[in-house]
Amino acid sequence: MQRYFITAEQFGDSDIRLLGEDAHHALRVMRTKPGDKFIVSDGQARTALVAVREAAAEGITADIIEMLPMDSEPNWSVTIAQSLPKGDKMELVIQKGTEIGAYAFVPFESERMIVQYDGKKEAKRLERWSKIAKEAAEQSHRSRIPSIQALHSWRELMKSVDTYDLALFCYEREGDAAHGKGVRTAVREWALQSGAIDSPSILLIVGSEGGFTEREASEAEAAGAVLVGLGKRILRTETAGIVGLTCLLYESGEMGGA
Template identity: 55%
Template sequence: MQRYFVAPAQISGHTAVLEGDDARHLAQVMRARPGDKFIVCDGSGREALAKVVTVDKDIVRAEIVEERFAESEMAWRVTVAQSLPKGDKLETVIQKGTEAGAAVFLPFLSQRTVVQYDERKEAKRVERWRRIAKEAAEQSHRGVVPEVMAVSSWKSLIGRFAEYDLVLLCYEEEGRAGNGLRRVLTEFAAKQAEGGKPRILIVVGPEGGFDEREAEAAAAAGAKPIGLGKRILRTETAALYALACIAYASGELGGD
């Protein structure tokens, strides 16, 4: 069933309203008619089954049939800090990372970032990234649209490590040394209280990886440098790989 994220004000009492692009998509692409049903979400986990009442060019009005709370979020709240990669790779990270359950995306600049960062273009890029996150959240039936933050400096990112219960620095040298993610996550999971929602930060470097001094600075600030297996992953693959491992370790994939 089609799903749309709207501002909380667009869900009021027993009515829901779609406007702009969302209304046009439901009316023109999905060819909705009165009586058709869809899911509407306010972005905070609240969602409702709605039935179309009227369809106009730029606005669809609907009746709330049933309210419920989304149960599709990860057991642990995960932020992906990704050093800006070349081309449209960050779009891939945001799209697929949203499907995998990431709650926040935090792009940053590091020593080996090769992208020519232009602050004047940042607003439009962030706007596009946020739109990709919204569309991916709708497609994957998320209850929350992940936050996509403005591009940060490496120094600023390190300064935020204290906000998290666990900071994982994806560093290929640790992989070569055999210091993998499994042990860290197993130990971390054993310490979690029932019903808790710990905050985890995954830090992924650019195409050329982290400079040794960056890795040392991150470790000194509390990050745990970890490897992601015996193979070298592309920068756009590393965060997705780590997210899957975290979903498994948190028990989200079932089993004991």
């Protein structure tokens, strides 16, 4: 069933209003008419099944049939910190990461970042990324839309590490079984040391196409991040965060893990 995210102001006591692009999509793409049903959520505390009462170009009014539980979010809040990749790779990370269950995304600058960052395009880029996250959250029936932060410098990212319960730094050298540790080992060691945390916040740090330098790995470790590998194979930058996120949610039991 089609799902839309609306603002708290569009959510009434007994009905809702669907406006703007969402109303256009419902009318022109979904061919919505009076009597049709869909789901709406304010992304915070309310999700409801509604039935269309009036469908017009200026907006759709729908009556609330029943309130629904907001139970589609993972217990572990995983933020993907992604060194800004070239082309549209960040869009793929956001789209697939949202579908899987990422809590938030933090693009950042690193030494081997290939793309040339243009600050003048940041607002437009964030708007595009936010739209992708919203559409992916609707498609995957999320209860909230992941937040996407403005581009961080390396220093800003390192300062944020200790605000999370656990920070994992994906470093290809750690994929070597001779000396590295994987996500499962890191998470289970952390769980033993920290005790039971029902809803931990986790930062997953992923490098650009060129990977991380040894200096960056040392600084991340000094800031409190745990260096981890994602297997013996070298993953593309747009693949690493998706794999790491999936591993974490599996460990949390979200996907049938122990």
